[in-house]
Amino acid sequence: xxxxxxxxxxxxxxxxxxxxxxxxxxxxxxxxxxxxxxxxxxxxxxxxxxxxxxxxxxxxxxxxxxxxxxxxxxxxxxxxxxxxxxxxxxxxxxxxxxxxxxxxxxxxxxxxxxxxxxxxxxxxxxxxxxxxxxxxxxxxxxxxxxxxxxxxxxxxxxxxxxxxxxxxxxxxxxxxxxxxxxxxxxxxxxxxxxxxxxxxxxxxxxxxxxxxxxxxx
Amino acid sequence: xxxxxxxxxxxxxxxxxxxxxxxxxxxxxxxxxxxxxxxxxxxxxxxxxxxxxxxxxxxxxxxxxxxxxxxxxxxxxxxxxxxxxxxxxxxxxxxxxxxxxxxxxxxxxxxxxxxxxxxxxxxxxxxxxxxxxxxxxxxxxxxxxxxxxxxxxxxxxxxxxxxxxxxxxxxxxxxxxxxxxxxxxxxxxxxxxxxxxxxxxxxxxxxxxxxxxxxxxxxxxxxxxxxxxxxxxxxxxxxxxxxxxxxxxxx
Numbered sequence: 001x002x003x004x005x006x007x008x009x010x011x012x013x014x015x016x017x018x019x020x021x022x023x024x025x026x027x028x029x030x031x032x033x034x035x036x037x038x039x040x041x042x043x044x045x046x047x048x049x050x051x052x053x054x055x056x057x058x059x060x061x062x063x064x065x066x067x068x069x070x071x072x073x074x075x076x077x078x079x080x081x082x083x084x085x086x087x088x089x090x091x092x093x094x095x096x097x098x099x100x101x102x103x104x105x106x107x108x109x110x111x112x113x114x115x116x117x118x119x120x121x122x123x124x125x126x127x128x129x130x131x132x133x134x135x136x137x138x139x140x141x142x143x144x145x146x147x148x149x150x151x152x153x154x155x156x157x158x159x160x161x162x163x164x165x166x167x168x169x170x171x172x173x174x175x176x177x178x179x180x181x182x183x184x185x186x187x188x189x190x191x192x193x194x195x196x197x198x199x200x201x202x203x204x205x206x207x208x209x210x211x212x213x214x215x216x217x
Numbered sequence: 218x219x220x221x222x223x224x225x226x227x228x229x230x231x232x233x234x235x236x237x238x239x240x241x242x243x244x245x246x247x248x249x250x251x252x253x254x255x256x257x258x259x260x261x262x263x264x265x266x267x268x269x270x271x272x273x274x275x276x277x278x279x280x281x282x283x284x285x286x287x288x289x290x291x292x293x294x295x296x297x298x299x300x301x302x303x304x305x306x307x308x309x310x311x312x313x314x315x316x317x318x319x320x321x322x323x324x325x326x327x328x329x330x331x332x333x334x335x336x337x338x339x340x341x342x343x344x345x346x347x348x349x350x351x352x353x354x355x356x357x358x359x360x361x362x363x364x365x366x367x368x369x370x371x372x373x374x375x376x377x378x379x380x381x382x383x384x385x386x387x388x389x390x391x392x393x394x395x396x397x398x399x400x401x402x403x404x405x406x407x408x409x410x411x412x413x414x415x416x417x418x419x420x421x422x423x424x425x426x427x428x429x430x431x432x433x434x435x436x437x438x439x440x441x442x443x444x445x446x447x448x449x450x451x452x453x454x455x456x457x458x459x460x461x462x463x464x465x466x467x468x
Binding site for chain 2: 059060061062063081084085087089091092093094095096097098099100104108109111112113114136
């Protein structure tokens with residue numbers, strides 16, 4: 001399960017001349033990027049600069065105005081199933097159902113993406129939710145919702161992680177353990193693409209590649 | 218002897234291991250994905266009973282109000298009974314459609330479903346089936362009881378149940394296309410009715426016509442066949458349309 005892709009010359013995920021237009025404003029134009037196994041990529045920029053749009057385009061949720069996204073040199077629409085098996089996208093919205101318990105939510109999320117659902121309690125313990133597994137998610141706080149969704153990261157064997165503001169509403173301790181998890185993940189040959197407004201604490205600046213979006217119009 | 222036994226054991230464990238591997242890859246199987254989403258939606262509906270009760274209550278209230286408004290003459294009531302029951306069923310379904318994708322869209326679980334490695338049409342089909350179990354099936358069970366209130370002709374009960382059995386899934390399937398198209402719009406309710414109601418009209422016409430024909434003691438298999446054709450047509454095409462529409466809506 002833990003053997004991910006070994007380092008290979010072809011980039012894991014790449015964008016070619018991506019152009020994004022939202023509300024008649026050009027957010028980025030002819031943006032090309034290549035992300036290899038072992039990369040931690042932080043997308044930076046002020047609010048409204050198109051960070052989320054870029055991540056949604058890379059994950060295949062949105063279509064770029066122009067250009068294409070490739071997974072191992074194949075356009076993602078051509079290999080949708082394979083790409084999505086190797087992708088973990090974590091968006092602004094946590095996708096947690098208030099009517100289900102923490103454990104049921106995690107189990108569903110794991111099973112939906114074809115992951116093993118045996119040790120859910122262990123993963124809930126890793127995000128400090130042990131003792132809450134039988135509480136309905138609607139009785140939990142916003143941060144705990146995010147934690148339920150993030151618990152999936154501990155079980156995921158997908159090499160590509162696209163995380164949009166993963167640290168929102170997470171306390172300091174949680175952020176630190178997530179950063180450790182990211183480092184482990186890239187060591188196993190995965191890649192992490194994330195946006196955050198906070199500075200990364202335990203991940204050193206030289207380990208992070210940065211994409212800065214600054215739209216000017 | 219012992220050696221032989223050991224080797225037999227090792228081969229056994231080996232086959233067990235391969236079994237396990239097969240099982241873990243079978244987690245992507247179609248039936249499993251279908252049951253997963255179906256079970257989830259039913260669990261949510263059971264814990265959020267408004268979804269089940271609201272459309273059913275609407276159906277019951279509308280039908281019980283008609284005899285009060287029109288008067289208790291059996292002849293008039295039995296004449297209009299098929300139309301009333303079917304229009305009420307149609308509006309009750311329309312009322313319940315909004316919940317189909319809206320809450321999933323609002324909390325982000327729809328995005329996760331679109332990004333799962335399973336084919337979208339399968340997940341969509343499971344959601345529509347859950348919707349039918351929650352709204353369509355209770356209507357079918359209640360309809361014969363309410364038909365008594367409307368003095369429905371006794372020959373028509375079979376036709377009523379059969380048309381509802383074939384017709385309500387069509388309402389759920391076609392409705393899902395409309396919901397998927399409007400789910401990204403903040404106030405899509407009016408647009409949804411405008412989109413979906415015209416598609417419901419053929420079902421309404423043939424269903425009521427089948428019930429009327431049955432009351433005359435004539436065979437109504439023709440109308441049933443047309444509703445069945447609508448059912449299988451929408452069953453095979455609607456999930457793909459819904460999948461495409463959801464992709465557009467979340468873009």
